[in-house]
Amino acid sequence: xxxxxxxxxxxxxxxxxxxxxxxxxxxxxxxxxxxxxxxxxxxxxxxxxxxxxxxxxxxxxxxxxxxxxxxxxxxxxxxxxxxxxxxxxxxxxxxxxxxxxxxxxxxxxxxxxxxxxxxxxxxxxxxxxxxxxxxxxxxxxxxxxxxx
Amino acid sequence: xxxxxxxxxxxxxxxxxxxxxxxxxxxxxxxxxxxxxxxxxxxxxxxxxxxxxxxxxxxxxxxxxxxxxxxxxxxxxxxxxxxxxxxxxxxxxxxxxxxxxxxxxxxxxxxxxxxxxxxxxxxxxxxxxxxxxxxxxxxxxxxxxxxxxxxxxxxxxxxxxxxxxxxxxxxxxxxxxxxxxxxxxxxxxxxxxxxxxxxxxxxxxxxxxxxxxxxxxxxxxxxxxxxxxxxxxxxxxxxxxxxxxxxxxxxxxxxxx
Numbered sequence: 001x002x003x004x005x006x007x008x009x010x011x012x013x014x015x016x017x018x019x020x021x022x023x024x025x026x027x028x029x030x031x032x033x034x035x036x037x038x039x040x041x042x043x044x045x046x047x048x049x050x051x052x053x054x055x056x057x058x059x060x061x062x063x064x065x066x067x068x069x070x071x072x073x074x075x076x077x078x079x080x081x082x083x084x085x086x087x088x089x090x091x092x093x094x095x096x097x098x099x100x101x102x103x104x105x106x107x108x109x110x111x112x113x114x115x116x117x118x119x120x121x122x123x124x125x126x127x128x129x130x131x132x133x134x135x136x137x138x139x140x141x142x143x144x145x146x147x148x
Numbered sequence: 149x150x151x152x153x154x155x156x157x158x159x160x161x162x163x164x165x166x167x168x169x170x171x172x173x174x175x176x177x178x179x180x181x182x183x184x185x186x187x188x189x190x191x192x193x194x195x196x197x198x199x200x201x202x203x204x205x206x207x208x209x210x211x212x213x214x215x216x217x218x219x220x221x222x223x224x225x226x227x228x229x230x231x232x233x234x235x236x237x238x239x240x241x242x243x244x245x246x247x248x249x250x251x252x253x254x255x256x257x258x259x260x261x262x263x264x265x266x267x268x269x270x271x272x273x274x275x276x277x278x279x280x281x282x283x284x285x286x287x288x289x290x291x292x293x294x295x296x297x298x299x300x301x302x303x304x305x306x307x308x309x310x311x312x313x314x315x316x317x318x319x320x321x322x323x324x325x326x327x328x329x330x331x332x333x334x335x336x337x338x339x340x341x342x343x344x345x346x347x348x349x350x351x352x353x354x355x356x357x358x359x360x361x362x363x364x365x366x367x368x369x370x371x372x373x374x375x376x377x378x379x380x381x382x383x384x385x386x387x388x389x390x391x392x393x394x395x396x397x398x399x400x401x402x403x404x405x
Contacts, residue, residue, distance in 0.1 A: 009276060012275040016271035019268035022168075022258065023226065025259060039279055079171065079225065079228065087347065090352035090355065092346055096346060099385040128359050129363050132363065
């Protein structure tokens, strides 16, 4: 139940965020789908007791994969799907907790969340990098350049 | 061939893409494609996050060089797609040089009315509440804080406040609104509301672009974007922190201190 609720929320939030990024109107729903997939993978991993950092990694991997597939299928730059879709994985909660514990004068918790947030940011980069590289290898073999 | 017009077209295309938040390699790629249609011997385009330089040259002509400084950067994916489309059509011969220059001049701009952006801000702030474990109460409360965010953003933009200060003010207002809301409805979890409401502000776009730029070998742009992401994150965090601290003064036990 919580999972369905969370995924629906991600879909709405990412589609709405796509409006703020001036995504072309016809791709707004696609963005929402990318975000929903990311949210689903994240929530599902967390429910299976996977660590938050690893869950973010899986989620970012799924988002990057879907974005690249959508870019090929709908003939649009990857950025259009990736930038809005990655939003559910971005460590907004971690950033908030860092400040919260900093003000509460709890330096142990603060440094724990600081490390975790940096790890999540790094893991997102890694996931995007892996997918970019994979698709570039695939691209060089089949299609001539100019379709990134 | 009108070399100057080719140069102007390429620089205009590059400027539009850079202002819209395109990755550096994409801007360079597009500019090179347009410049190469001039058929000169040397074609160079160098793009950094804050500006661009392009040169056309050959043995039988005076070299032409143009620089363009880009002051304001936002995110406008529609503009990136339009410019991409125009440059592709021009390079494949579907558009003449003059036509593409005129079409580039008209490219960009907003797609929606202001109230749609405000509605989108509210929806984006609300939608993340379930992801952080919020229930129906939190979703309802996030609508209210999202409205606060949309209001501060619209007013701030109209007053022309600097982006980082505006992020700080918005997150400050969110934190204050969320903690005040907790005083009215004690069952609501104010942490979840603040977290989901600051999501539209967090530097997700900057982080993603920073990674893609750095991995392409554009270290200057990548480094600049990482710095941008860090600054945005710091200003949002500072705003939230100030909001919580101030609320602690007003509501004894309501804030943290």
